[in-house]
Ligand SMILES: CC(C)[C@H](C(=O)O)[C@@H](O)C(=O)O
């Protein structure tokens with residue numbers, strides 16, 4: 001069992017008691033809620049005549065079902081309207097702050113929490129959403145929970161959880177100029193497998209991680225769950241504190257210094273004991289894409305797609321399914337694979353630096369005439385900041401649609417979806433069959449820069465080869 005890691009420190013700070021089930025009851029610092037997974041939990045509370053215990057530790061937003069184009073009410077999709085109305089009623093009745101579309105603060109929960117300073121180091125953060133791991137970028141213990149747990153957190157401000165092992169992932173070397181953190185995390189999942197992290201929480205560290213911006217750390221932590229880990233985190237440091245300073249929910253002056261002392265105290269000890277340690281060399285990473293139907297089926301853009309014999313025995317059946325769905329063969333490269341739709345956004349890569357990076361590639365180019373291109377900021381604040389620096393014009397002039405904030409085409413729940421056998425180049429985190437809408441749709445995961453390159457060429461393109 002690990003000892004002296006940030007995970008152990010935060011766990012112990014929040015431990016209420018060990019339950020008869022053997023699970024630990026943890027106090028919850030921040031409960032993020034969204035429209036998809038919360039209505040049922042509020043219903044359960046009502047059945048038992050229970051109130052929300054800590055509305056001030058709860059924060060709501062609407063992200064999955066909110067259209068990115070026409071938001072007039074009632075929403076065209078009845079099920080979406082029902083979820084949205086339920087969220088409005090539930091939050092107003094309970095006195096929970098709701099970053100709704102009218103506030104200018106709405107967005108994907110995992111973008112909203114950090115940008116408002118709600119997400120802070122050393123906290124326990126839960127949300128009925130698997131990508132809650134994103135908040136681990138701040139050195140918080142953040143994980144997704146199911147509906148009955150949402151009910152428990154609403155009613156008691158605490159959650160029953162099992163402690164996991166801690167794997168330290170030491171990222172060494174240096175990322176090449178054209179490679180991004182998205183390429184790195186795809187490479188990591190390829191190496192460790194989509195189930196390699198089962199039973200673990202990941203602690204990411206080492207020189208490459210220390211040099212990352214907070215947004216890059218969020219991209220890394222976000223995809224922990226795609227590698228099978230329950231949560232992933234990075235020890236807080238000056239980069240973290242600098243990001244936090246001046247944000248809405250972050251105290252100032254002396255109170256900030258006091259909090260900083262706590263944040264420093266929960267960092268992993270230099271002599272912490274890990275259950276496992278893995279070293280990963282970032283220098284080998286090149287711009288990468290998925291070739292299959294899991295986030296672990298990854299190749300460098302100019303690298304041949306592996307044959308079953310090149311893969312571990314446990315991955316061969318999945319590879320066969322992937323060749324068929326994607327209509328690819330071993331030995332081919334993904335470079336030149338035609339795309340119909342490009343999607344820039346999501347809680348993985350829908351923040352301001354992601355939009356900037358894509359815009360930089362796009363500048364002076366046009367979107368291929370056969371391609372439908374969507375740029376969807378992760379939050380309304382990201383959107384406003386992007387517009388303030390003119391990124392929206394770059395996207396529009398190049399031929400992108402510039403939409404309102406939400407999950408959008410990351411998953412087909414809001415009207416933005418792939419049709420029939422359309423292929424998308426997507427800055428998201430999941431390429432499962434049917435994920436973006438149509439069950440025949442095909443998703444290729446990549447970085448924002450590579451999405452922009454695919455938009456220009458109408459096919460998967462090595463961003464290094466684009467004419468400037
Ligand atoms: C709808 C929600 C529960 C789901 C999740 O848990 O992650 C979604 O956000 C996703 O990315 O698939």
Ligand code: SF4
Pocket residue numbers: 063064108129131346347348406407410411428429
């Ligand atoms: S952007 Fe995608 S991954 Fe993130 S919460 Fe929304 S649906 Fe889930």
